[in-house]
Amino acid sequence: MWRFILRRLMWMIPTLVIISIISFIIIQLPPGDYLASYIARLESRGSNVDQATIDSLRMRYGLDDPLIVQYFKWLGNILLHGNFGYSFEWRLPVSQLILERLPMTFMVATASLLFAWSVALPIGIFSAVKQYSLADYFFTVLGFLGLGIPNFMLALVFLYVSNRYFGLSVGGLFSPAYLNAPWGIHKILDLLSHLWIPVIIIGTAGTAGLIRITRANVLDELRKPYVETARSKGLHPMLLILKYPVRIALNPFISSIGFILPGMISGEVIVSIVLNLPTTGPLLYSALLSQDTYLAGAFVLMLAVLTVIGVLISDILLAWLDPRIRLS
Amino acid sequence: MTIEKAASTSTASTGQPEESPLRLMWYKFRAHRLAVWSLWIIVGLYLMAIFANFLAPFDPETRTGLPYSPPSWPTVMADDGFNWPPVVYGVTSTLDMKTFKRVYTVDTTRQYPVKLFVAGDQQSWFGLFASDRHLIGVESGGAFFLMGTDALGRDVFSRVIYGSRISLSIGLVGVSISLVLGVILGGISGYFGGAIDLVVQRLIEIIQCFPSIPLWMALAAALPHDWTTVQVYFGITVILSLVGWTDLARVVRGRFLSLREEDFVMAARLAGASEARIIGKHLLPSFASHIIASVTLSIPSMILAETSLSFLGIGLTPPALSWGVLLQTAQNVNTLAISPWLLLPGGMVIITVLAFNFLGDGLRDAADPFAKERLS
Amino acid sequence: MLRLDTYGLRRRTLLSVAATALTALFLTTSVVYAEGYAQSPILDAAVAAGTLPPVNERLPAAPLVITPVSEVGTYGGTARVMHSSTEEFGDASSIVGMEGLLRLKSEDGTTVEPNIAESWAWSNDDKTMTLKLRGGQKWSDGEPFTSADILFWWEDEISNVELNPTMPNSFISGGETMKVTAVDDLTVQIDFAVPNHLFELWVATQGYQSQMFQPAHYLKQFHPRYTDPVKLAEMAKTAGFATWAELYANKALTGDVFGTLNFDAPVIRAFKPVSTSAGLTKLERNPYYFKVDTAGNQLPYIDAVDLTLVASPEIYTLKASSGEADLALENTTITQMPVYLDNAEKAGYQVLKYNSAFSSIANMMLNQTAEDPDKRALFQDIRFRTALEWAINRNEINDLVFFGLGTPMQLSILPIGGRCWDEAVSKTNTQFDPKGAMALLDEIGMAYDGEYRTLPNGKPFTLTLTYWPGEGGEAKRKIVELSQTYFRAIGINFDVREVERSFYFEFTTANKHEMALWHADSASDPLWVNSPKIIPIRQRHGAFATLWATWFETKGEKGEEPPKDMQETVAAWRKAKAAGTPEALVEGCKAVVKANAEGAWTIGTVGAFPQPLIISNALHNVPETGWASWDWNYMVRYHPEQFYLK
Secondary structure, three states: OHHHHHHHHHHHHHHHHHHHHHHHHHHHOOOOOHHHHHHHHHHHOOOOOOHHHHHHHHHHHOOOOOHHHHHHHHHHHHHHHOOOOEEOOOOEEHHHHHHHHHHHHHHHHHHHHHHHHHHHHHHHHHHHHOOOOHHHHHHHHHHHHHHHOOHHHHHHHHHHHHHHOOOOOOOOOOOHHHOOOOOOHHHHHHHHHHHHHHHHHHHHHHHHHHHHHHHHHHHHHHOOHHHHHHHHOOOOHHHHHHHOHHHHHHHHHHHHHHHHHHHHHHHHHHHHHHHOOOOHHHHHHHHHHOOOHHHHHHHHHHHHHHHHHHHHHHHHHHHHHOHHHHHO | OHHHHHHHHHHHHHHOHHHOHHHHHHHHHHHOHHHHHHHHHHHHHHHHHHOHHHHOOOOOOOOOOOOOOOOEOOEOOHHHOOOOOOEEEEEEEEEEOOOOEEEEEEEEEEEEEOEEEEEEEEEEEOOOEEEEEEEEEOOOOEOOEOOOEOOOOOEHHHHHHHHHHHHHHHHHHHHHHHHHHHHHHHHHHHHHOHHHHHHHHHHHHHHHHOOHHHHHHHHHHOOOOOOOHHHHHHHHHHHHHHHHHHHHHHHHHHHHHHHOOOHHHHHHHHOOOOHHHHHHHHHHHHOHHHHHHHHHHHHHHHHHHHHHHHHOOOOOOOOOOOHHHHHHHHOOHHHHHHOHHHHHHHHHHHHHHHHHHHHHHHHHHHHOOOOOOOOO | OEEEOOOOHHHHHHHOOHHHHHHHHHHHOOOOOOOOOEOOHHHHHHHHHOOOOOHHHHOOOOOEEEOOOOOOOOOOOEEEEEEOOOOOOHHHHHHHOOOOOEEEOOOOOOOEEEOOEEEEEEEOOOOEEEEEEOOOOEOOOOOEOOHHHHHHHHHHHHOOOOOOOOOOHHHEEOOEEOEEEEEEOOEEEEEOOOOOOOHHHHHHHOOOOOOOOOOHHHHHHHOOOOOOHHHHHHHHHHOOOOOHHHHHHHHOOOOOOOOOOOOOOOOOOOEEEEEEEOOEEEEEEOOOOOEEEOOOEEOOOOOEEEEEEOOOHHHHHHHHOOOOOOEEOOOOOHHHHHHHHHHHHHHOEEEEEEEOOOOEEEEEEEOOOOOOHHHHHHHOOHHHHHHHHHHOOHHHHHHHHHOOOOEEOOOOOEOOOOOOOOHHHHOOOOOOOHHHHHHHHHHHOOOEOOOOEEOOOOOEOEEEEEEOOOOOOOHHHHHHHHHHHHHHHOOOEEEEEEOOHHHHHHHHHOOOOOEEEEEEOOOEOOHHHOOOOOOOOOHHHOOOOHHHHHHHHOOOOOOOOOOHHHHHHHHHHHHHHHHOOHHHHHHHHHHHHHHHHHOOOEEOOEEOOEEEEEEEOOEEOOOOOOEOOHHHOHHHHHOHHHOEEO
16 A cells, blocks of 8 residues: 555656646746736726836846746745745735635635535436436436536626625625625625525536436446345335445545546636636636736646645545555 | 457457447437437537528628517417418617617517528528528518527527537537547557556646646637637637547546457457557447547537637637627626527527537447446 | 916917816915814824824815815715726726826816926926925825925936836937936926927826825835845845845835735825725725815815725626726726616616717728738728728617717817817718729729639738727627628628737737727827827837838837838827927827828727716716726826715
């Protein structure tokens, strides 16, 4: 077991190096730099940016260095000083910006995940037990709807309806009155009244995949000898299923755990842009748009590294559960 | 020789109808009725895309002069009684300068019967021949807008039909590229194993680690700026498939890993068949059904990705016409407040995505009902 | 010898707008109130406790008196506004205001009048400008505002090569950098090498806080001239900056005019930021603000401002149309008019139709110096450009996009009917005549196969438009979609490529485009003169002839020499700019507008359409009509400090 873990850890090093290089390339790939986009933004609103301003900014941001120098400066600062750099656009340290938004992001992601599972599990089990019945089709279509509706469209519809017909203050996770208020029961209630929208939208987009996994697992389980035996003894398969729900859910959950968080973070980008959520998604998007190099780079790197770690954890867990993998 | 025989039985078996894997698959597939319905829906959608010029009542760029007209359907209950053929009424539009909304008044005295093969905008079918006939429609002047009209007065229904050409083909083209990449790289990785496998596996892992949106944005921004709409369309397809091939490669690799140890492969190898022949002749056909299922399941994500790219402003943009473009243009509060019918193209996306998903599920159930490891 | 020009004497006689002049006189007359001034009740406690000096001591000796738009207001309330990014503060400044040494008069947006400076004067030869400050004016921390603050800005910021490697063009005249000297505590003298009367327009319009003065007493601690460089380097490092210059820029609020990150820097503006978190920035009134109303109440009336970051345009629209903002202007668009009006009564706001200062939201430009020689020859043929002009149905665009409220026109200098307006010139080639266009293209020899036309030499021809769809809501996209059908109707195979805004600049400045499209701003009188986009004098806004623009910008070193008529047009603008007199400005703008229209240099579509201004029913003293444009920093023109909440 330990050798397996060690081997996987060793493999992470070249992977991470390549990932850091690709992250840097991705954020440098679009032509131009932050300054170009900054000046373009000012000029599109009538400002006339003098060459003098451009020169001074370029010098100040160190944008004149060659790419390779910028890369090593960037990586060196991260590795040696834990310094992710400075966001040009927000004029704040990158780590501060990201950390500020991480708790909310985790909360939205976790809530969405719980929601997705709570919808997908029953539908998945039901549609396996009642395979090819009308009810199976009905619930499967229902469960898959979220996958089919483009996220941004659903988000806008929810926004509009909750604003116009329920009088909810839209945008963000709090009403203006509670934005800076101390935590309390009212603030939590206010949060909940906003949270359900992104949770449903992000959650439903993920249910389809989970339904598929659960359904296949249950189908698999139903064909196992113990089920046959139990069934021949007159036990209803549904009872069996209910007896082993954890077992059914565990394996696919573990093997997908690596991709869940990064998937949720990048999955919520589009929804969060529409909903103006104080999560990392819109920050990442605007950083990419404005070519805020260090912010975008830190994001891409962070998500990629999280995925690598997630995959590692799920591999270790799977190996722990199933010795065959460990030995192969 | 026994070895030759073993190899030939597996090929010969395809010749016998009652044992054909494809036929077996079809029998199993038919049990999944949702998948069968989905298949017909998809066939219908692609026929719609191919014959858009004949099915759409209008040219997608024709401005009817009636902007923001709500959907107006033909009725059979004109003149207080049953009427055949159904008719649509004439409408007049005025702009209310107090509310800035278009007010539509229906003029029941002007009736336009709905006709088949009606003459309308001149349309060319892929540049091969041109005709002004449309399957269904009314003579000019009648408000025959099944999905209403947009801000410029264009018929949304016709635009949805024409938009399906790009949206439905982007999935096919993109998946074909993914398929080629996935089969080649996944096949090589699974068949040869060892160092090659390791490298390809790392590559897949690295690509899958990157969040898709930054990857899309970077690649889309790197598309040359002097490309035409058609080139951009292909560029976007390539971008989507560059990200999308990894899943297919994993499926293919997994199958290769388990199949290469099978007896018939060993037999072929002993018989002196070349590696390429073994892969092409024996391995690929033996799990074609799985590939078909996986491919079917990755088409809808490409269709959705196309709409997302348009939303993010890095995909196709007007005046190009796709479902993503239609949705992107409708993505504002104004639409919800005064012209919700502009969101109807979203319904088409939903139907298509669901149909492909159920079709894929059905195909996979049929291909291998006992398989589960490829699902996660 | 100095010649007083304080109350726009010269302008008044020339413009002969008696009514305006009367208000001007009234607005700027200092009234001394014997009993003292009134202040907002929220400051009473601090004054009573002795932590804040009484209002009479906080105001300058002669405060600027503002006449409220409709009535003397009442104190109190928190105004709610939104901003969409860290750079866009149009709505915020529409409440908070911006204070320059001078300003443009609300009524005409043209006449320069005093603001922070009590008066200014020019020498007879227009080479020396003397600014007189208000005695007793203070920063928001109570420190006096003097000529030292202007001198600090000039000597230690602008002239410091580490902060500013290149001297900005605005401060160079006749090839020489201007000279700034402090005559005494309240008098600053600026000397130019050549007459530079228009500099006063620059002072009046570039109204950002850091534009011509800086709080010397606060910033000296971050400047190596006043603080030990070793210690400063240490400070910079602790704060996470590489150099002192970065630290200074951060503290001096350079490029961060709303100080959302640094709450220590004192301000002159009506409000001062106090905190920011979770996208909400809070601003409080500046107790030392230097303006009072006609009844002697210290302004502003409003006590505080809540500024919310709303990046999504749809949320902006929803919030604005559900009464969650007291003022929304920057990101409203005429295309969303039905939504605003739909909910106005229920949500308690009104929608005012202000004027946008675009002389065209979508101005198309065929690159006269396109790379492809065949296309360049075609684009330089005025018949081709005219054909494109005639192919466009501007009335249809106006109806479908602007509810018929815009005006079809070529690029012009607004306002319509103003001194720069020429109705006939504005209508040049705006007629919809596809038949005439077809005839012109036939005449050029572009063969037509019933669908598309070839180049005159028989090669296949496509025309690609490169543009950024932002600004003006969906208007640009709709116009582009319509234009594609117009151009295809006359046989031009027209293709469109949408790009991000920074790519647009990169693409057009590199001369890689065939046709570009941009919004025609910088088109209002008299602000057009500073950087007109109607002539190709700068690469970044010379998309209709990039290489000519390069030639003008590099003074003939690079690029290509433009034709004579273009050189003459640019000369006319230069003349107007150098003279700076009203006659010269009018002459100049008429010349450039006419040259552009008659040469069909750029293809204008529809301009001068309304811009919705959303005002909550609680907000008062907002003019019923006006201009909503960044030219005048949105509502800054209308004295937002006298808006009040009731």
